[in-house]
Amino acid sequence: MCIVTFDWERNDAVEKVKSFSRNNSLSFVVLELTEACNFNCMWCYAAANRGGSSRHMPWEKAERLIKILADSGIKQVTCSGGEPLMYPHLERFVRSATEHGLIVHLNTNGYFLTKERARELKKAGMTQVQTNIDSLNPDEHNRVRGNSESFERAVAALKNARDAGMTAVSQTVLTKKNEKDVVDIFRFARSIGVQRCRVWDMVPSGTAIENIELRPTSFIGTLKELCSFAEETGAISVESADPLFPANHRPGIDVYGGICAASMGGFTTISVQGDVFFCATLRKTLYNAFEVAESNGNSIRDIHAEKVRKFVGQLHVPDECRECEHFKLCHGGCPTRRAFSPDGRDYWCIRPRPAKISGPCAMST
Numbered sequence: 001m002c003i004v005t006f007d008w009e010r011n012d013a014v015e016k017v018k019s020f021s022r023n024n025s026l027s028f029v030v031l032e033l034t035e036a037c038n039f040n041c042m043w044c045y046a047a048a049n050r051g052g053s054s055r056h057m058p059w060e061k062a063e064r065l066i067k068i069l070a071d072s073g074i075k076q077v078t079c080s081g082g083e084p085l086m087y088p089h090l091e092r093f094v095r096s097a098t099e100h101g102l103i104v105h106l107n108t109n110g111y112f113l114t115k116e117r118a119r120e121l122k123k124a125g126m127t128q129v130q131t132n133i134d135s136l137n138p139d140e141h142n143r144v145r146g147n148s149e150s151f152e153r154a155v156a157a158l159k160n161a162r163d164a165g166m167t168a169v170s171q172t173v174l175t176k177k178n179e180k181d182v183v184d185i186f187r188f189a190r191s192i193g194v195q196r197c198r199v200w201d202m203v204p205s206g207t208a209i210e211n212i213e214l215r216p217t218s219f220i221g222t223l224k225e226l227c228s229f230a231e232e233t234g235a236i237s238v239e240s241a242d243p244l245f246p247a248n249h250r251p252g253i254d255v256y257g258g259i260c261a262a263s264m265g266g267f268t269t270i271s272v273q274g275d276v277f278f279c280a281t282l283r284k285t286l287y288n289a290f291e292v293a294e295s296n297g298n299s300i301r302d303i304h305a306e307k308v309r310k311f312v313g314q315l316h317v318p319d320e321c322r323e324c325e326h327f328k329l330c331h332g333g334c335p336t337r338r339a340f341s342p343d344g345r346d347y348w349c350i351r352p353r354p355a356k357i358s359g360p361c362a363m364s365t
């Protein structure tokens with residue numbers, strides 16, 4: 001997940017990313033508790049609402065998974081989906097995960113996050129809520145998300161999360177339609193009390209593959225602009241889960257990360273059935289968490305490291321990347337983006353391409 005996060009206040013995530021940079025073992029998990037969703041987003045990597053499947057993780061399995069994650073030394077679980085506020089056991093999940101020592105965050109479209117629900121989740125132990133703002137034009141935002149009340153509900157959800165005492169995070173999926181407006185989106189988010197603002201370039205996965213022409217034109221350029229905005233407005237740090245940022249840029253603000261956490265084995269996504277994917281967007285099943293935990297003393301930690309190493313070792317990385325001085329920093333960039341690049345390089349890489357080799361006929365004319 002090549003997300004880049006800008007922080008204006010201290011929160012539990014800043015320390016998490018710092019400790020992750022020191023320790024490359026599995027530390028945080030995005031858990032898809034349900035496949036059900038009331039939205040129909042143009043870029044949904046999970047293709048929620050498309051396949052007709054809307055399974056929830058049964059409570060017994062969720063309870064078992066909490067123990068597996070805790071016994072595996074995982075620090076944070078982010079409840080996602082589908083739409084996690086449609087998961088019937090969410091509050092119970094948050095309470096139990098918190099009791100097991102996990103930091104619990106929520107990624108939601110915000111539609112069902114009333115003031116009361118936000119207070120209940122906070123009481124259960126939730127510390128952070130993330131909701132998208134994809135445009136400041138409500139009609140455009142609603143069109144992207146496939147729900148006519150999406151914008152007003154998202155804004156209310158962020159305010160409700162903040163008022164309940166949780167960290168409110170806005171996320172913008174960058175496309176060529178909103179990349180010029182994202183500084184204004186950040187400014188708006190800050191004006192309603194959002195403490196952390198995130199961007200993620202629209203990655204070709206799930207439904208996004210049908211809308212691939214919507215990819216932004218300049219992700220790295222937009223990140224540089226956002227760094228300037230962050231500096232001007234007193235942000236304290238940036239956490240980059242993008243392997244290509246800030247490789248070629250020295251912003252005047254502290255940036256942590258700048259690596260692909262999935263490739264380093266520090267982060268993963270788990271499905272409703274317990275299938276462990278390489279990443280949310282590169283949804284290759286590496287193993288099943290329940291099966292591996294059963295035969296490994298309730299822990300997935302060591303097997304995860306082994307499976308990721310093997311999978312990453314099999315991925316194609318062009319020779320020119322391996323020979324590049326930046327390879328030790330970027331490891332060839334994002335594997336999902338590489339799969340959609342004509343030359344096999346991450347399409348956001350700004351290192352010069354080698355000159356085209358002309359054929360012998362062209363040379364002789």
Ligand SMILES: C[S@@+](CC[C@H](N)C(=O)[O-])C[C@H]1O[C@@H](n2cnc3c(N)ncnc32)[C@H](O)[C@@H]1O
Nearest residue numbers: 043044045081082083107108109200202203208
């Ligand atoms: C799949 S949703 C699940 C959680 C919840 N329903 C929600 O709307 O946040 C998780 C979030 O990942 C981001 N996302 C989904 N597909 C993406 C893609 N193809 N590229 C970049 N970000 C994406 C969006 O911010 C989305 O809100």
